[in-house]
Amino acid sequence: MLLETTPDTSAFMIAGYTVAFVVMGLYVASLFIRNRNLDRDAEMLKTLFEAESSPSSKKEAGKSAKKPAPKKKSVSKKK
């Protein structure tokens, strides 16, 4: 039997394009969020690395290594 009129399938078309745009939008958003998080992580790690590798922090690290358990001494003096 031949179809006399074109069926109204516009709801399926709208559903299809909605799905396509939502999936693409979510993917682009995920790329954006991951990129932002990595930028933050990189900044934080750079700050940490610079703080650890700076000469002042190295000196402090060296001093603390030479002084064995300073807290215990002060506690025993008080007693």
Added chain:
Amino acid sequence: MQKRPILLTMLDVVSVIMLAISTYLALFYAPTELVMGDVQRVFYFHIGTAWTALLGFIFAAGAGITYLVTKDLRWDRVGVAAVEVSTVFFLITIMLGSIWAYPAWNTWWTWDPRLTSAAITELIYAAYFMLRQGIDDVEKRARFGAIYTIIGGISAPLTFMSIRWAQSRTIHPVIIGAENATAKGDFSMTPDMLTAFLFALLAFTIIFIDLLWNRIRLESKQSEVDQLKMKVTN
């Protein structure tokens, strides 16, 4: 961290414009198909995403081969990026196909050779990410990933050819190449439909390249962050 290239920003803008024009052509410029009605318009995005996804899977296989030859981790990043973008595009292809199938075939899904091979391809690449997550060693992960994409890459041409090789057992229409007598929902393209179709192919190719580039940059950034973490912890 590397500065964002101006060419990439331009490509982002071009991609958005191309997507907008392609949507306009598909929804308003191309004529309504007489037998199926408006649902036929999803065909432009369906083929556009399928084309780029299958090419992307083959490209990832190529990147895998290049990694195995050169041992350069940059090719591993290219492979991951290509697989991820292609998997997203192929998911859109399958979902659009299912939405089109309901009014055309009166079912959302059938175990037709094309639909089955497409589902298997998508699952193969979903498993690729699980495989990568399970391996901590960078070199080992890259090597296994490369081999996987090479083997997985075979599924792309198989999916494309499935409706051409199994013409008597499939109801999926063949748009490019010989027509299928058993197809349900087949149609002849008018010149305006062909314009919208070819533009969609071009638009999705550009969008794919843009997303791929962005994703490769993200992977490179991840690698830099991992190296910084190593430095800080050591």
